[in-house]
Amino acid sequence: MIVISWNNVAFLLTVGAVIISGVGFLSLLLSVSHNAGNWDELLLGWMKQAGISSWKDLQQKSGLSDIALWQLRYGDGKSLKFDELATVAKVFSLPLGTLLDKLNLPVENPELEAHRIKCQQLKNEAQQLEEKVDSLYKEGLRLHEEMQQQKLEITEAFRESTFAQLQSLLTNYPSIHQMVGAKPELPAKNLLSMFAPLDNLLKEWGYEQIGKPWEQVAYNPQVHQRDNPDIAEGEQVYVRFVGYQHQGKILCPAKVSRTLPGGA
Secondary structure (H helix, E strand, O other): OOOOOHHHHHHHHHHHHHHHHHHHHHHHHHHHHHHHHHHHHHHHHHHHHHOOOOHHHHHHHHOOOHHHHHHHHOOOHHHOOHHHHHHHHHHOOOOHHHHHHHOOOOOOOHHHHHHHHHHHHHHHHHHHHHHHHHHHHHHHHHHHHHHHHHHHHHHHHHHHHHHHHHHHHHHHHHHHHHHHHHOOOOHHHHHHHHHHHHHHHHHHHOOEEEOOOOOEEEOOOOOEEEOOOOOOOOOEEEEEEOEEEEOOEEEEOEEEEOOOOOOO
């Protein structure tokens, strides 16, 4: 006959509790080991690519605490701070988004979202600044071109104004020169050298002479001014006084006639 004492019952209950606790612990350990193995495989692959030989080496390079490292290995990345995740991604030379995606970490992380919003704001500000700089650059180019155009217009206006004041002299001077050449006894011969600066000025401005004094040409109403209204286009005439043009613009037409001046 088996006698069951309270001591035996207490012993059996204790053994049962230990067995149940042991089974639970083993289940938990297996679960943790399974999770750790999954993340370890992924992390070890990244470590190999980055030339990191051990967990200790990873911990030193990333600055993770023991708890943070285990959280990373067990897949509890939600508990890690944004800066810690960013450092790990940098150590592995991975984009932060890739790290979060591979570790199945929620992008909705408040700290990460705050940084994302801040980055987007900075990006928008940088884009606005770039557009403003581009706008200022274009405005600067426009003003420069406008100033250059105004400079050309002012220069051209000055030339035309000066030419208008000197037109009588400029149109008569070549004819005088021609007459003096034909009649060297004229007293004006010694004065011709004084007009040399006029020739230089015309060359500098790019003003071209239309015709030569006493030259015989075909009458062209585009560049000639006839002294008789019945002179027909193409008729042979003589240039009495030269004209001038600049870049295709007729400043004053050459004056032509059927006859040369008396004594020519």
